[in-house]
Amino acid sequence: RKLFGRPEEQRAANARARSRGPREAWMVHLVVGGGIVGTFLASTLAKNGGRVLLKARSALRKEAALVAAKAGVEVVQSFEPVVERLRTGALPQLDAIFIATKTYSLAEAAEQLACAGPALRPRLATIGCYNGHVLGVEALFEEAVGGPFCKSLVPGGYTFRADGSGFDVTNAGQKWSLLSTRPEMRELARDMTRLGVATVTGGFEADARKYLVNTTANLVSVISNTNCHGLVSNVALLNRMRHIFREAVTVLRASPVHASHMPADVSLDELEEQVLSGIASYGAHYPSSCKDFRAGRPVEVDSLNGYIVSIGRQLGIPTPFNAAVVDDVRIVLAQADSLLSGAFDTAAQPLPPPPMPFAADAILSTLRVPRRFNITPG
Ligand SMILES: NC(=O)c1ccc[n+]([C@@H]2O[C@H](COP(=O)([O-])OP(=O)(O)OC[C@H]3O[C@@H](n4cnc5c(N)ncnc54)[C@H](OP(=O)(O)O)[C@@H]3O)[C@@H](O)[C@H]2O)c1
Numbered sequence: 001r002k003l004f005g006r007p008e009e010q011r012a013a014n015a016r017a018r019s020r021g022p023r024e025a026w027m028v029h030l031v032v033g034g035g036i037v038g039t040f041l042a043s044t045l046a047k048n049g050g051r052v053l054l055k056a057r058s059a060l061r062k063e064a065a066l067v068a069a070k071a072g073v074e075v076v077q078s079f080e081p082v083v084e085r086l087r088t089g090a091l092p093q094l095d096a097i098f099i100a101t102k103t104y105s106l107a108e109a110a111e112q113l114a115c116a117g118p119a120l121r122p123r124l125a126t127i128g129c130y131n132g133h134v135l136g137v138e139a140l141f142e143e144a145v146g147g148p149f150c151k152s153l154v155p156g157g158y159t160f161r162a163d164g165s166g167f168d169v170t171n172a173g174q175k176w177s178l179l180s181t182r183p184e185m186r187e188l189a190r191d192m193t194r195l196g197v198a199t200v201t202g203g204f205e206a207d208a209r210k211y212l213v214n215t216t217a218n219l220v221s222v223i224s225n226t227n228c229h230g231l232v233s234n235v236a237l238l239n240r241m242r243h244i245f246r247e248a249v250t251v252l253r254a255s256p257v258h259a260s261h262m263p264a265d266v267s268l269d270e271l272e273e274q275v276l277s278g279i280a281s282y283g284a285h286y287p288s289s290c291k292d293f294r295a296g297r298p299v300e301v302d303s304l305n306g307y308i309v310s311i312g313r314q315l316g317i318p319t320p321f322n323a324a325v326v327d328d329v330r331i332v333l334a335q336a337d338s339l340l341s342g343a344f345d346t347a348a349q350p351l352p353p354p355p356m357p358f359a360a361d362a363i364l365s366t367l368r369v370p371r372r373f374n375i376t377p378g
Pocket residue numbers: 032033034035036037038055056057058100101102103105108109112129130131154155156157158159288300378
């Protein structure tokens with residue numbers, strides 16, 4: 001009593017302290033998607049003192065469940081209990097919602113959020129955490145959730161450690177970027193940084209570079225079943241990637257949405273060398289699309305080269321090389337589906353060694369920008 005005064009005085013004092021203190025001190029975040037990126041984000045924020053809910057679709061895999069439980073993440077299977085607690089005041093308004101699903105699951109996530117109703121509307125924003133671009137995604141989530149949506153650049157490559165002790169992260173030193181210039185995003189970036197996920201705002205150019213690397217390499221790796229060594233070691237694949245890259249740049253530079261975010265002060269030739277060097281620098285790494293294909297999971301096609309084809313069509317720019325790689329991947333996926341009929345355990349097969357001796361150094365010596373650009377092929 002002496003220390004804190006009467007309950008009403010105490011409540012008033014608490015309210016005054018809260019109004020003075022930073023809102024970050026009690027932010028609440030909801031992460032949608034209990035895969036690798038979602039579990040990494042949720043458990044890192046929670047481990048460092050954040051209040052985090054993780055909405056999964058199915059049961060978390062063993063390693064994810066261990067990491068989430070250890071970090072104090074609250075895992076839910078539907079939005080209903082969250083909405084109920086928000087309605088009764090048991091949970092304060094959400095500050096941000098992070099969508100960490102594959103791009104082909106974004107529409108489903110948006111629909112579920114829309115069905116859950118306006119109680120979920122976050123104070124700051126809904127943040128997309130995925131690779132590539134999806135047509136109309138801002139409008140989709142702004143309508144479903146209310147409030148602004150912005151994509152983020154997820155900088156690393158994440159894998160679960162088999163013993164459930166955490167993650168192995170490539171490019172761990174690079175920062176998460178909230179691709180927005182809105183002032184309130186700085187508040188969110190500060191909170192994420194405070195909670196162990198170093199985050200900045202902006203980063204449009206880094207995102208454009210990463211997208212170019214993914215678009216140049218990922219689907220070619222699926223149809224050739226090749227890692228990054230193999231991609232840059234094979235002259236035919238290298239030529240194919242060069243054509244895909246050039247078309248992608250032409251489309252993005254012509255697009256009102258992307259033009260101002262494209263790397264400035266660099267010629268097309270230099271950018272091509274940077275992107276190919278970025279791919280080469282990942283050597284034995286298999287791009288995520290190739291890993292997904294080999295594990296029997298769907299492949300993110302529409303948000304990579306499929307997006308270039310769609311935007312090219314809108315702008316009247318032909319994109320035959322991007323269209324061809326999209327078609328080839330669809331054929332490979334259809335063949336795998338019909339061959340395997342879901343019965344073949346592709347996940348049990350180890351990734352093959354590079355299909356040819358690594359001759360990338362010879363090719364790299366023809367690139368004038370060697371291994372300087374640390375861009376993860378995702
Ligand atoms: N992995 C990386 O290192 C990395 C790095 C940078 C960027 N990215 C990008 O980040 C995105 C996410 O990748 P990821 O590797 O985390 O994928 P992932 O491991 O496949 O995880 C996606 C998760 O989303 C869940 N999901 C789908 N729809 C949902 C819904 N309506 N509600 C709740 N959960 C839902 C899936 O549930 P189910 O288990 O039921 O399928 C799955 O667990 C992708 O665009 C990827 O390209 C990945």
